[in-house]
Amino acid sequence: MQRLDAAVVGAGAAGIGMALALQKVPGLKFGVLEAGRVGESFRRWPAQARFITPSFHSNPFGLADLNAVNEPSSPAIHTGAEHPSGPQYAEYLSFIARGHELPVATDCKVAAVGAVPGGGFILDTPRGRLQAGFLIWATGEFQFPDLAPFPGxxxxxxxxxxxxxxxxxxxxxxxxxxxxxxxxxxxxxxxxxxxxxxxxxxxxxxxxxxxxxxxxxxxxxxxxxxxxxxxxxxxxxxxxxxxxxxxxxxxxxxxxxxxxxxxxxxxxxxxGTGFLKGGGARQVAELWDWDEDGRVVLSDADESTITPGLFLAGPQVRQEQRIYCFIYKFRQRYALIARRIGLCLDRDTTALETGAGAWGPFGNSECCEGCEC
Amino acid sequence: MQRLDAAVVGAGAAGIGMALALQKVPGLKFGVLEAGRVGESFRRWPAQARFITPSFHSNPFGLADLNAVNEPSSPAIHTGAEHPSGPQYAEYLSFIARGHELPVATDCKVAAVGAVPGGGFILDTPRGRLQAGFLIWATGEFQFPDLAPFPGxxxxxxxxxxxxxxxxxxxxxxxxxxxxxxxxxxxxxxxxxxxxxxxxxxxxxxxxxxxxxxxxxxxxxxxxxxxxxxxxxxxxxxxxxxxxxxxxxxxxxxxxxxxxxxxxxxxxxxxGTGFLKGGGARQVAELWDWDEDGRVVLSDADESTITPGLFLAGPQVRQEQRIYCFIYKFRQRYALIARRIGLCLDRDTTALETGAGAWGPFGNSECCEGCEC
Structure with missing residues (x-):
């Protein structure tokens, strides 16, 4: 049985971004498990759909591309588009994954997840059973539409x-x-x-x-x-x-x-009625606590409050008034999670700490009350 | 004769942004002199012209609006547009000027500028003669088109x-x-x-x-x-x-x-052949050194190399390979200039220093070689 320090499930924006953060922890053995291709959800967007947040290549002057999953890259440069299409963005994510040699297993759908008493997780995959000390759930929301908002x-x-x-x-x-x-x-x-x-x-x-x-x-x-x-x-x-x-x-x-x-x-x-509350987190619903609004309850570090070692990454993350529903929002959590994992394993997390706040100078202010995406 | 510590000439993006930076120096007596209205150049844009850099209200999550002149404001919020028109942007600048109670004198065209031997400047304006210890030239480039790129x-x-x-x-x-x-x-x-x-x-x-x-x-x-x-x-x-x-x-x-x-x-x-090299800096051409390409030579602090106390702000600023031709680029220089002036006057520049790098985490990298706008 393969053993990893950390497994990321999903290779979309959240999964690839998380992998880049985990890569900054020296010696950490991690992998990304993706049911389809890198950026699968984006590849399934309607042909005419475009990013609603603009991409622009202002990185050299200190402002990261809003849709980038790491600081130096830019979907605007990679795709030549200000509002990339889904497939264009998927290609950007694939480019990042290849360029950083991220350990992504595609066509590798996790069939079952078990939390091991005492810590860690067992994942059943088409490539066999896998053991992971930490698990980061990053399966997004687009593939989890709300198909029954009303009768009929x-x-x-x-x-x-x-x-x-x-x-x-x-x-x-x-x-x-x-x-x-x-x-x-x-x-x-x-x-x-x-x-x-x-x-x-x-x-x-x-x-x-x-x-x-x-x-x-x-x-x-x-x-x-x-x-x-x-x-x-x-x-x-x-x-x-x-x-x-x-x-x-x-x-x-x-x-x-x-x-x-x-x-x-x-x-x-x-x-056009949106997505299931909790999105992909529902795939492992029993591993989270859910609030009365039907949303995942998370610790300050985006960890499950009932399953230690399980983290949520992506647009379903909420912290009080803050809703991390766009990439430029939820990418701020990558380093937080990677640092928590690194510290638990007594690894050097310096590279993540120097990058803390790397998405901007204002930190994570309280002024986004009532966010609704 | 009115005396100011510092005078800013021009109330466009560079002038308003500079004023906001100067306002952070306690006790500094400064004023902005504008020949027309706030944002005059933007008001003169073709009706169909739009910003080519996208505005987006990502400030609360640590990324300033690309077209903002200070960290917390956002033209995207103010105008409701991703690519504001010239008049929309001028209204945004006016809003900022009013909200911050900036000392802007409109309809106040500077008719003549004299550098006082030993330091300081004399400015002739419709409201009388003015003395300023420091002078920041922020008259942009749009009103200085190259009308004679070839015979005919x-x-x-x-x-x-x-x-x-x-x-x-x-x-x-x-x-x-x-x-x-x-x-x-x-x-x-x-x-x-x-x-x-x-x-x-x-x-x-x-x-x-x-x-x-x-x-x-x-x-x-x-x-x-x-x-x-x-x-x-x-x-x-x-x-x-x-x-x-x-x-x-x-x-x-x-x-x-x-x-x-x-x-x-x-x-x-x-x-569509562009603007005069040097732009508005040509209005006081004799106060700058010019390089063989017809561009203004500046110190590291954007100060004239031949007229101490005279600074250039706006899209004509160049520092080696870096061309500060868009707002998100040249606004990085506001604090630099304001700090230099504050230090010369022995004022507290703490508010500027804590804001250093406020436009982003990557600072002012070298990777923008060959910029051409």
Whole structure:
């Protein structure tokens, strides 16, 4: 049975970034286990989807690329794009993994995880059983969409299941959800000439409303939304809490809102309703404590409060008011976790400590209250 | 005669940013003299022009907005735009100036500057004569276009003179210059349905070419250029060194290249040929030493090498291989200059020193060789 000091599950932005941090601990034996390819979730993005945070190559002047997983690299340089596509970003991650010779095992889906009493973990993989002293769960959220936000949702394609918006050939669609994925779906469909109705609980882009970036659309999405509105093909209905979907005899759909309103649509509505709370952490649900909102409870070091040695990395990490939902947020936690592991093993963590705060001078302020992604 | 410890000339990004740094020196008496309004140059941008560096509100997580003039503010939040327009950015600067109660005198064009033997400066302004111990020249470059790059250029509108591309009503245009302003002109005209010929010395966007951001178009411009090419209305001719323009009897124009090629055009060609070397520093040309390339020679602290107490702030600052041509670059020099002035006056510069490196962890690396903006 192979033994590792630390195993990382998932080779997306969180997994690759964590591996880079672990690599800074001399002598640490670690590996990354990935069910698919490096950046698999990104490769499965809709063809038209782009990063909503801009990439720019300002590293030489002290500002890391917002979407980079380490300080010196830049997706803007690697992809030539300010808003990389999913496949472009996956290629960037693959490039980083190759360049740093990270020990990534692809096509290596972890089938079972057991926490060993007294410490450590046993992982069953296609390549055999593996023992790891520490386990870092970094399986993201994109592959864990919420497919059942209301009764009848099973008829609806979810944003995360869409390969290419050009395959949506009906003349009109209803999109449910006013945050990033719903707006992206609506914008892409309107851009392709479809008539689109967007049902949203509230405006996330009101120029008179909150300018808190965590409560409102990214500037990139906002701008694209305005352009879509300008086409005249996008109708937005606010204050809609969809509570169910029914089918009529002709095969059409009726969308029901909590206030009694309804809309009829021939094509199945599209779910831009987000992802399961906890995301990939649900794969090992019994190893975490869950709060009443359905979120993973973590220690200050992003460690499970009930399974010592198990850490969470990625967009599901929350610390009080801080939600680490974008790469530029959650990458700040890589060094924290790697340092904790290194110290437990009595290794030299100097390289991580000199890098502490490496993502910027303001540290991790308290001013991101009410973040919602 | 009013006496100041330090005067800043210009209330653009460099002037406002410098004022914020000077404000951190307790007891320093300073003022900002602006010929027009706060952000005047930005207000004069073409209506369609946008920042080529993306704004994003990542400050709370340790990464300053690329286009901000101080650490905590964000043009992305203030304007709601990722790529603000000139007027939007000017409003952001005005907001900062008001919020920090900066001592800015607008409509106050400095008519003459004299260096006092033994130290200090005398400035003639519409509000009277002013004495300043230190002088920071921050008048930018946009209002100092190179209007005579070749004989006949006097017939051509220069990018910096264009108020709105919709006023260009001819069916086709030739744009001269393949860097940011030339490409922006071509992209905007093509977007308005005009046929455009872009004459460029070399490709600044070749995906197979250099990925050095300083040698190539910003990702934002590159993407827009690709879109313009896709319209079929943009023809690009490479390897063109325009050496002159002549007029024919019918009032048309003939553009001559150094290799003997020429192009005839009914409408006057548009100059995307950049700005005068030295930019606004030329307004007080005799107070600087100039190198053989026509650029201002500066000390390590951005001080004139022949006029002690005179500093340069803004996109014309160069230090060996480093060209501080974007806001996120030249803002790194604010604290340096303010600290130098504070120390000369024996003031407490602690607030500046704790802010040293505040723009990022990597400092001011050497890796930006060959920057060209």
């Amino acid at each position: 949702a099973q008829w609806c394609p979810h944003y995360a299941q869409v390969a290419d918006w050009t395959r949506f050939q009906a003349s009109r669609y209803t999109v449910i959800g006013g945050y990033e994925s719903g707006v992206d779906a609506a914008v892409n469909l309107a851009g392709l000439g479809r008539e689109v109705r967007l049902l949203a609980r509230k405006s996330t882009w009101d120029p008179q409303g909150s300018h808190d970036p965590s409560l409102s659309l990214s500037p990139y999405s906002r701008q694209r939304l305005y352009q879509a509105i300008d086409t005249g093909r996008l109708e937005i209905v606010f204050g809609v809490d969809v509570i169910g979907l029914t089918r009529d005899a002709a095969g059409g759909f009726r969308i029901h809102a909590g206030d009694g309103r309804y809309w009829d649509e021939k094509a199945a509505p599209i779910l | 250029a006097q017939w051509c509108p220069h990018y910096a003179q264009v108020a709105d591309w919709t006023r260009f009503q001819a069916s086709r245009y030739t744009v001269i210059g393949g860097y940011e302003s030339g490409v922006d002109a071509a992209v905007n005209l093509a977007g308005l349905g005009r046929e455009v010929r872009l004459l460029a010395r070399k490709s600044t966007w070749d995906p197979q070419g250099s990925h050095d951001p300083s040698l190539s178009l910003s990702p934002y411009s590159r993407q827009r250029l690709y879109q313009a090419i896709d319209t079929g209305r943009l023809e690009i001719v490479f390897g063109v060194d325009v050496i002159g323009l002549t007029r024919d009897a019918a009032g048309g124009f003939r553009i001559h290249a150094g290799d003997g090629r020429y192009w005839d055009e009914k409408a006057a060609p548009i100059l």
